[in-house]
Amino acid sequence: MDNWVIALIKVVFIWTWTLLIATLMTWVERRGSAMMQDRLGPNRAGPFGLFQPLADGIKLFTKEDIIPEKAHKILFSLGPILFALPAFSAYAVIPFGDKLVVNGKEIILQVADVNVGFLYVVALGAMAVYGIVLGGWGSNNKYSILGGLRSTAQLISYEVPFGLSLLAVVLVYGTFSLREISLAQQGTFLGFLPNWGIFKQPLGFILFIVTAYAEANRVPFDLPEAESEIVAGYHTEYGSMRLGLYLFGEYVNMYTLAALMVTLYFGAWHLPYIDMSKFLGPVSYGIASFLVFFLKTAFFLWLFVWVRWTVPRFRYDQVMGLGWKALIPLALVNLFITALCIQLTV
Amino acid sequence: MDIYFIIFAIMALGGALFTITAKDALPSALGLLTVFIALSALYLHLHAPLIAIFQVTIYAGAILVLVVFVIMLLMTPDEKLEAAQKNMAYRIMGAVLGAYLTALTVVGVKGISELISANELPEGFGHPGLLGDLFFKKYLLHFEMASVLLLVALIAGIYLAKKRI
Numbered sequence: 001m002d003n004w005v006i007a008l009i010k011v012v013f014i015w016t017w018t019l020l021i022a023t024l025m026t027w028v029e030r031r032g033s034a035m036m037q038d039r040l041g042p043n044r045a046g047p048f049g050l051f052q053p054l055a056d057g058i059k060l061f062t063k064e065d066i067i068p069e070k071a072h073k074i075l076f077s078l079g080p081i082l083f084a085l086p087a088f089s090a091y092a093v094i095p096f097g098d099k100l101v102v103n104g105k106e107i108i109l110q111v112a113d114v115n116v117g118f119l120y121v122v123a124l125g126a127m128a129v130y131g132i133v134l135g136g137w138g139s140n141n142k143y144s145i146l147g148g149l150r151s152t153a154q155l156i157s158y159e160v161p162f163g164l165s166l167l168a169v170v171l172v173y174g175t176f177s178l179r180e181i182s183l184a185q186q187g188t189f190l191g192f193l194p195n196w197g198i199f200k201q202p203l204g205f206i207l208f209i210v211t212a213y214a215e216a217n218r219v220p221f222d223l224p225e226a227e228s229e230i231v232a233g234y235h236t237e238y239g240s241m242r243l244g245l246y247l248f249g250e251y252v253n254m255y256t257l258a259a260l261m262v263t264l265y266f267g268a269w270h271l272p273y274i275d276m277s278k279f280l281g282p283v284s285y286g287i288a289s290f291l292v293f294f295l296k297t298a299f300f301l302w303l304f305v306w307v308r309w310t311v312p313r314f315r316y317d318q319v320m321g322l323g324w325k326a327l328i329p330l331a332l333v334n335l336f337i338t339a340l341c342i343q344l345t346v
Numbered sequence: 347m348d349i350y351f352i353i354f355a356i357m358a359l360g361g362a363l364f365t366i367t368a369k370d371a372l373p374s375a376l377g378l379l380t381v382f383i384a385l386s387a388l389y390l391h392l393h394a395p396l397i398a399i400f401q402v403t404i405y406a407g408a409i410l411v412l413v414v415f416v417i418m419l420l421m422t423p424d425e426k427l428e429a430a431q432k433n434m435a436y437r438i439m440g441a442v443l444g445a446y447l448t449a450l451t452v453v454g455v456k457g458i459s460e461l462i463s464a465n466e467l468p469e470g471f472g473h474p475g476l477l478g479d480l481f482f483k484k485y486l487l488h489f490e491m492a493s494v495l496l497l498v499a500l501i502a503g504i505y506l507a508k509k510r511i
Binding site: 074075115116123125134136137140153159176 | 408
């Protein structure tokens with residue numbers, strides 16, 4: 001019974017937290033872009049415009065819910081749901097801290113530590129494309145279909161290097177469980193570097209971050225939206241909260257991918273050179289590990305925004321060329337070198 | 347019969363039926379997606395999480411996405427599938443293939459049920475490590491044969507796509 005309550009609290013906590021971060025990210029994105037373009041951005045609602053996401057939410061909820069007359073009604077309404085649902089459930093296997101000891105009971109700060117951990121994230125990431133495809137097809141709009149089409153092609157091209165770069169991480173740590181991978185990153189590597197995945201998989205990390213941007217449909221890979229060529233692509237016909245779900249799902253995806261980057265390549269909740277568990281109490285250690293993990297994640301979330309307002313969009317054929325001719329061969333080479341190193345050192 | 351099996355078996359069969367009777371191409375592909383997800387749930391029920399995840403990642407996440415890609419590339423939302431569904435040659439071919447697959451399944455299930463009696467699951471059943479162990483030790487030849495088969499398909503694909511080699 002006790003375990004059920006703890007599990008429920010964890011689920012509710014991480015769900016609310018993810019939603020809160022995604023909401024805040026819409027504000028960070030707008031203020032961040034304004035900063036980079038020497039503008040002010042939304043600064044009227046609340047201090048620093050922090051209540052802007054709330055105002056946006058109220059606006060989206062109270063708008064008239066329009067379904068275009070020629071649209072396929074069922075597909076049109078299913079689209080945003082199928083897009084948001086996998087995004088919201090993907091975080092379940094990613095840790096958000098080490099552990100919290102309350103009354104002698106150890107609570108692991110992760111919803112589910114399953115032994116097929118990040119394959120689950122990959123599977124759900126692939127599911128998100130159906131939401132985009134349904135939206136594009138159901139809208140009965142040329143631009144929307146083009147957006148959906150681009151999304152499927154992009155997913156197939158980038159799923160392969162994404163999976164291959166993750167596979168190299170599995171080779172290094174010998175497990176699929178994200179918690180075990182996090183635990184293995186404590187201490188130092190070669191005597192002076194923090195024992196983080198990035199130092200063991202530098203090429204793997206570059207491949208992972210590039211494909212992650214493509215998976216999240218972010219600039220420079222936001223071809224399915226591409227507002228300047230195909231008028232926001234798959235969500236051209238959407239309005240009110242249906243559009244809200246699409247936009248929101250994108251930020252939730254970003255948060256999941258950023259957390260995955262931290263877990264696999266940046267030592268999860270470990271600080272470099274310092275072992276927090278040695279001089280912090282059990283409860284404060286749990287909270288500190290959560291904060292460290294979140295601060296690292298926040299940096300990668302900021303990186304998503306940073307890149308979006310710095311780099312121009314690729315042309316469609318360039319995206320395909322990069323995926324098939326550069327990333328996949330590089331990922332295979334990376335996998336081969338990793339396997340060779342492990343074979344030679346073990 | 348447990349309720350979990352019945353729910354997902356019905357879901358899989360219903361999805362399959364919808365796949366072959368749907369009038370529009372994309373909903374038909376979604377029917378197939380339902381089948382894949384229901385099958386994946388059944389694998390989970392059989393204590394095989396790795397197979398379940400692969401079912402979703404590879405079939406629903408890659409192969410079906412390719413099918414959807416082709417549908418979106420070649421068809422429009424107004425196009426119906428009726429012409430293809432009414433084609434008698436397709437129907438006969440489908441019936442022959444279906445009968446063949448059913449026979450194969452019956453023979454296979456009968457063979458397996460004679461081989462295996464109900465017993466306890468071994469320690470760590472369905473764990474990725476254990477599966478890898480079997481692949482690279484006991485069934486290495488089968489595994490390599492499958493790899494060669496895929497390699498042949500890959501080379502054939504490149505040959506067909508390239509104008510001059």
